[in-house]
Each structure stands twice: as structure tokens, then as C-alpha cells.
Amino acid sequence: MAPQRFHEQFDQIQRSMPDVPLAMGPDDSAEFFYEKGVVLARDGEEARLVEDTVRTHFTQATGLTPDRVRRASPETNRTGVTRIQVGDPGHGDRSGDRAVAHALRALREHEGRAGRRLVSRNHVVSIAVNACPGDEPVPAPLTQGTNPAPAGTAYDADTAVGVLVIDTGLMHDYRSEPLLVHTEGDAQVQETDGQGVLRQYVGHGTFIAGLVAAVAPNTDISVKGTLNDAGAILESDFGHKLFEAVDAHGWPDIISLSAGTSNGRTDGLLGADAFMRELREQGTLLVAAAGNNASATPFWPAAYADQPEYAGSVLSVGALRGDGEFGACFSNHGPWVKAYAPGERLTSALTGFTAPVPYVYQHSTYDACRFGFTYACTCQYPRHTGLLSEGQESTGAKADQVMFEGYAHWSGTSFATPVAAGMVAAHMTAHKERDPRAARRQLLESNTQYAEVRGAHVPALRPSTWSPVPVLRLAPPA
Structure with missing residues (x-):
């Protein structure tokens, strides 16, 4: 099944x-x-x-x-x-x-x-590969480096753009990645289980920080481990934890948030309402993931970008597939998603580089794309047998295990989001723009790149250092 x-x-x-x-x-x-x-x-x-x-x-x-x-x-x-x-x-x-x-x-x-x-x-409320999982990470060669590759901008402490990543925490050896030497923040809680195997979604925050730093090296990145507990939190606690994050680090230029939930409504999250009203009064720009349900149902907080009172203070981000020309199969979509960025098989640091660490896949891949797409999407490739999959115990199939030595390929709107956040930050540096909301507006107004998502032509934010991944076609299962 x-x-x-x-x-x-x-x-x-x-x-x-x-x-x-x-x-x-x-x-x-x-x-x-x-x-x-x-x-x-x-x-x-x-x-x-x-x-x-x-x-x-x-x-x-x-x-x-x-x-x-x-x-x-x-x-x-x-x-x-x-x-x-x-x-x-x-x-x-x-x-x-x-x-x-x-x-x-x-x-x-x-x-x-x-x-x-x-x-x-x-x-x-959960990280956007948790309750709506796009895929699980795949080991990437150390020689490959990140994709997007690091931009050429030098770091300058006096002009660096402040980016707060609210996510899981940082891996203990994250500073082994040169891109993250200017990154501070909370440690990832319990990286491995009792057998020394990476826990599910550990490294999510480190991976995101690496993408921000690659696209916009002139950034001071702080990572708040608000979602360290399996990437999930109740709405009643979510707004309070968001306030705690900005209290600890100050209101930054940009918040990169790769988490949220749908709720079947079009008027936001009651538990985040007070935080969103405070955000509106600050100069901070919230860049938020659109979610991975392949749905047009609003996903919050990203969907605040479609409400007039928040239009300038929130940027909602969907994911493009590997070639950057079309939407990724899993990406949420609709008029409330204001921009799309590469979000399939990006490469960043999952762990540090001090020792290889094993990971056991939790989900099996599908025989065909669960959303009806025909390219070799992350639903079906590369093939995995997962520990949690229905029928796995009865068939006796053993879950696949891999080793991570630093870098990984990973897919989701979780990762399109820091790419877009990095592009806003890079625009601020390049144009000496101190207002992130003005930079958001300028970036979208000057953008000339588009992609096709569910028949609509949408703004595509593709970093100049990003390399498209060839789109494969898989033969139908025998």
C-alpha cells in the first residue's frame, strides 16, 4: 500500500x-x-x-x-x-x-x-516538512558544495543584515561549515537517538541557516530553536514563543520562518494574532514558507501576505522544482503565495564535518507522484523504504540507512523560504537599502523572472549562484 x-x-x-x-x-x-x-x-x-x-x-x-x-x-x-x-x-x-x-x-x-x-x-504548528513532509534529506558529496553556491559579497559587521531563523536549533559542530562562522543561536536538542542515529528533521535549522548564508553572505544569522521539540508546537504557545524569539534577539531585519499550519479559514491564526499585529508595527519583514500540501488552502503565517494590512510586512514563498521553470509537485500555491524560489534538491549543511553520522529513513517513497505529477519528483525518487510506512513490518523490509558527512540534498518550501529571505538580504546589501520591506517591494518590482505554477505565471526568485537540477522522467512501475 x-x-x-x-x-x-x-x-x-x-x-x-x-x-x-x-x-x-x-x-x-x-x-x-x-x-x-x-x-x-x-x-x-x-x-x-x-x-x-x-x-x-x-x-x-x-x-x-x-x-x-x-x-x-x-x-x-x-x-x-x-x-x-x-x-x-x-x-x-x-x-x-x-x-x-x-x-x-x-x-x-x-x-x-x-x-x-x-x-x-x-x-x-510545525516546521513545513513535518506535518506536511516534502521529503527527507539525501547525502550530498562534500566536494559539491552548497547549491546555491556562496555569493561573492564579503561580510561586513557594520552593514550586515540581521536574519532571525525560527526553527530547530544548530548542530553542535555547525561551525565546521565556513559559511556559518557568523551564525549564532540555540543548540539542537538531542541530535541522535540511543543508537547514535540522527533523529527525524534534526539539522533542519542548520540547513536553512546555510542557505541564507550562501545567498547572502553579508548577514548576521541568529537561529532560535523554538521548534526543537520534533518541529511542532501548539498554536496556543506559538505566538508566545515568537515573542520570546524576538525578545531574545531583538527585532531583526528579516525573520525566516519555515513553519505553519492550515486551518481551513482565511483570517489567520488566533494564537499568532497579537504577534502579527506587533510585527506590523515593527520594521521587520517576515519571510514564511507556503507549506507542502500541494494545496491552495491558505497556510499560516505565510498567507498573511495576502491580507492588505500585512501585504508589505510578509513575503510568502512557494517552491520551484529542480529546473526552476515550474512549481514543485508538493508546493502549496494560489494567489496568497507571492513568490516562488528553488526548493527541490537544494544542497546545504545538514551536520558539521567532524564525523559521519547515520540516518534511517522514516517514510517510503511512492510508486508514482502522490500529487499526479509525471517528472521524477521527491515523492518517488530517490527510492527509500521507510521505518514508519504502513505494511513495512509485515513485509519484513528493512528501512534504508545512509551516512551523512556534512552536506545534504533536501526539498520543501522550508528551503525555498531562506533562499528568498537571502535574496531580500542580498538586495539590501547591493543597494544599500536599510528597510527590508522596501527591499522586498523593490526586489519583486524589478524581478523579470517567472515560472509556471498550476497554469499561472508567478514571480520566480532564482539566485544567480543557483544551479538548476536536471529534471528526470521515470519509467512507470512494472
Whole structure:
């Protein structure tokens, strides 16, 4: 049976959050995860309105107990959002939560009168190769170097552009990569398991920092390990952690964020609302990944780029396939994605270079592209047998293991994002532009390169040092 990476990742993320029962939403074929038994509301009067309305709605007709509705967290979160318990989080299975669904339904009339959302699921926000995995890294020769290759700009501490990467942390030996000598930040937590094997998605933040530095060497890069815990965090904590990141490092010129979630809505994330409003008042530019669901459904925070009040402060980035001419099969798309950058089989530093380290693949590749594309995309090539794939134990097939010695090829909008962030930073250096939002506007206005994504011609940000990867055609499976 074909592997189902979304379901496989559900199990992985649930194991990383053993005390938080999770469900898929809005149904078993969904694009997001959320906390069972809990909804979010803004502090104060709105939280009280939600509690009272849900209690009234939970009558014998619904089979739900009004007494279970209570405040699950105090009103002390900087994001101004309260968790409200509406049901037994142990009830039901991964396919959904009836109490949460009824709580959302109970507030519809009030939301219509208020003209805005009053209640939300508590979604899981994750790095954009986690809940929506593009692929897993593949070893790359040390002699190959990064792709994009390092630009020729010299580092100058007085003019360097500040870039904050909010992701997983840095590998312990990351400074073995010369590109990262001006990079600071949090260490990656627990790089390997008890057998010395790299844990899943370890090195994600290091890989991203290497791409920023390659495209824009005149940068001071700080990496905040906000998503060190299996790359996932609850929406109720996400905004607070974003505030913590800028408190620790100061508001930078650019934030590179390769994480998010869809939520089935077009008005953003309740848990990130306070941070996004603060971001709008700062001079910082948020460059955010569009996600890897091959979907037109908005993925947040990237989709804020399509809201008029955030249009100048957010750049949403989709991924181009290896030749840079078309969208990658996995990339999210739609009018809310404002630019695309190379995002398939990029090369950067996954680990340092002090010792080889093994990795065991978690997901199997597919016989054909799971999104219906016909080129040799990352869904099907190079071939892997994964540890988590359905039927793997019954067939007795052993999961593939490889060795990393520094560099890796990796694909996803996670990696198109730092390429685009680097291009904005490089534009700032080249044009002595101190305003990253002005640089974003200037870069897009002067751009003459386009690619085709789902029949639309879209802005393509291709670094001059990036080398296209030949697109292969695979013979259909026998």
C-alpha cells in the first residue's frame, strides 16, 4: 500500500506531545492537526462569551456535558489567548473531536454578528516538512558544495543584515561549515537517538541557516530553536514563543520562518494574532514558507501576505522544482503565495564535518507522484523504504540507512523560504537599502523572472549562484 506521510507524521508528532491528545481536522483526510477537547478564544469578555455559549449549546441533544466547559489556562499568556476545555480530550480517535466541532458550531451566530472569529481549534504548528513532509534529506558529496553556491559579497559587521531563523536549533559542530562562522543561536536538542542515529528533521535549522548564508553572505544569522521539540508546537504557545524569539534577539531585519499550519479559514491564526499585529508595527519583514500540501488552502503565517494590512510586512514563498521553470509537485500555491524560489534538491549543511553520522529513513517513497505529477519528483525518487510506512513490518523490509558527512540534498518550501529571505538580504546589501520591506517591494518590482505554477505565471526568485537540477522522467512501475 502507498505510504501516507501525513498519517505517519501524526504518530510521530503525537509521540512528541504525549500529554496532548491530538486529532486530524476537519476530517481524517485533513491538512492539519489540533488539540482534542480544547478551543481558543481571546482573553476577557470574548472568552467568557465562548464559555457561556458553549455551555448553553451542550444540551442533552448533543450528548455533551456542559459541566466540562471551563477555563483550561489562566489569562496570563502574552498572546491574549485563552485555552477553554470543552470536552474530554480522551474521547474519540484521531479522526476528529465532536466536542470541539460542536463548540465551533455554537459560536457561528455570534461570529456573524461580531464580524470576526471568536473561537478556534488549537492547531499544531510545525516546521513545513513535518506535518506536511516534502521529503527527507539525501547525502550530498562534500566536494559539491552548497547549491546555491556562496555569493561573492564579503561580510561586513557594520552593514550586515540581521536574519532571525525560527526553527530547530544548530548542530553542535555547525561551525565546521565556513559559511556559518557568523551564525549564532540555540543548540539542537538531542541530535541522535540511543543508537547514535540522527533523529527525524534534526539539522533542519542548520540547513536553512546555510542557505541564507550562501545567498547572502553579508548577514548576521541568529537561529532560535523554538521548534526543537520534533518541529511542532501548539498554536496556543506559538505566538508566545515568537515573542520570546524576538525578545531574545531583538527585532531583526528579516525573520525566516519555515513553519505553519492550515486551518481551513482565511483570517489567520488566533494564537499568532497579537504577534502579527506587533510585527506590523515593527520594521521587520517576515519571510514564511507556503507549506507542502500541494494545496491552495491558505497556510499560516505565510498567507498573511495576502491580507492588505500585512501585504508589505510578509513575503510568502512557494517552491520551484529542480529546473526552476515550474512549481514543485508538493508546493502549496494560489494567489496568497507571492513568490516562488528553488526548493527541490537544494544542497546545504545538514551536520558539521567532524564525523559521519547515520540516518534511517522514516517514510517510503511512492510508486508514482502522490500529487499526479509525471517528472521524477521527491515523492518517488530517490527510492527509500521507510521505518514508519504502513505494511513495512509485515513485509519484513528493512528501512534504508545512509551516512551523512556534512552536506545534504533536501526539498520543501522550508528551503525555498531562506533562499528568498537571502535574496531580500542580498538586495539590501547591493543597494544599500536599510528597510527590508522596501527591499522586498523593490526586489519583486524589478524581478523579470517567472515560472509556471498550476497554469499561472508567478514571480520566480532564482539566485544567480543557483544551479538548476536536471529534471528526470521515470519509467512507470512494472
